[in-house]
Amino acid sequence: MTDLPEPVIAAAIGWAVKQDLGRPDAPAQAGFAEWLAADPLHALAWQRVSALHAGHAPPGSAKVLGLALNQARRKSGRRQALKLLSLAGLGTGTAWLAREQLPWQRLLADASTAIGEQKTLRLADGSRLMLNTDSAVRSAITPQERRVELLRGEIGISTLAADGRPFWIDSPAGRVQAGGCRLVLRLMDDRARLRISVQQGAAALHPAADASRSEVQAGQSRWLSATGSSVADASGLPEADAWTDGVVAGQRMRLDQVLAELARYRHGRIRCDARVAGLPVSGVFHVARSEQALEFLQRSLPIRVRRLTPWWTEILPR
Secondary structure (H helix, E strand, O other): OOOOOHHHHHHHHHHHHHHHHOOOOHHHHHHHHHHHHHOHHHHHHHHHHHHHHHOOOOOOHHHHHHHHHHHHHHOOOHHHHHHHHHHHHOOOHHHHHHHHHOOHHHHHOOEEOOOOOOEEEEOOOOOEEEEOOOOEEEEEEOOOOEEEEEEEEEEEEEOOOOOOOOEEEEEOOEEEEOOOOEEEEEEOOOOOOEEEEEEEOEEEEEEOOOOOOEEEEOOOEEEEEOOEEEEOOOOOOOOOOHHHHOEEEEEEEEHHHHHHHHHOOOOOEEEEOOOOOOOEEEEEEEOOOHHHHHHHHHHHOOEEEEEEEOOEEEEEEO
């Protein structure tokens, strides 16, 4: 097995970022072709990095991943660290933690949050944008329109009705037009479904691959996919906008849904046994204090919390 020099691996990872995520122009494509042909080791490094990106782990890939992680730790620049980690971790089962912490969508984002982080921004038009945990967005305010693209996670937006320009929120599922309203949007992990919950005003939904149009009024929630939209059943779920106050809150929520929400704000996994998944939970739980929430649930419900490692917690019947 050929041992690749670290500079060659680093260069291959850099080219992978540019090729796959950066939409390279003709000069960049020509530069890549020239680099690839300059040395057989370049082609081998590219083969290994590409295989990692596709979800395969060829011989020698451990060094590729290890180098990316080490370089990311040494880099003071956030953007470069994200590039190295995301390309090394995408699709590899052994690198699930890197993938969890540094997803590729953040490379394309104007603003993003890490796991457990929330952030509030003021857009150029005065609209208020809040990012929930593990989220990423791009925005563009032009004389013709205002646009936010949700790349990952969940956002809350308060738009200004006085601004006459249309306000669009783009996602893989479709577009949402939101002028003069307050709403929360969550892109699910499969990136195929968007949940829209309107707290004030109304929003229009436009599926990505369908000409239909539907509206969401204040107090309503709907699912949006590429082929249409449907009513989102909120029974058993936490309140859609509670996270904007830093909490998971609701009445008669399913235990597994509460745990799934709390898990979004911490590293690792919380696994809920099916025998207790449907237990009803009512209350308010601070997202920054998930361990306290688990202790409270253990005292209040017929469950026990078993911590196998700092990264793996199980909720079992008592």
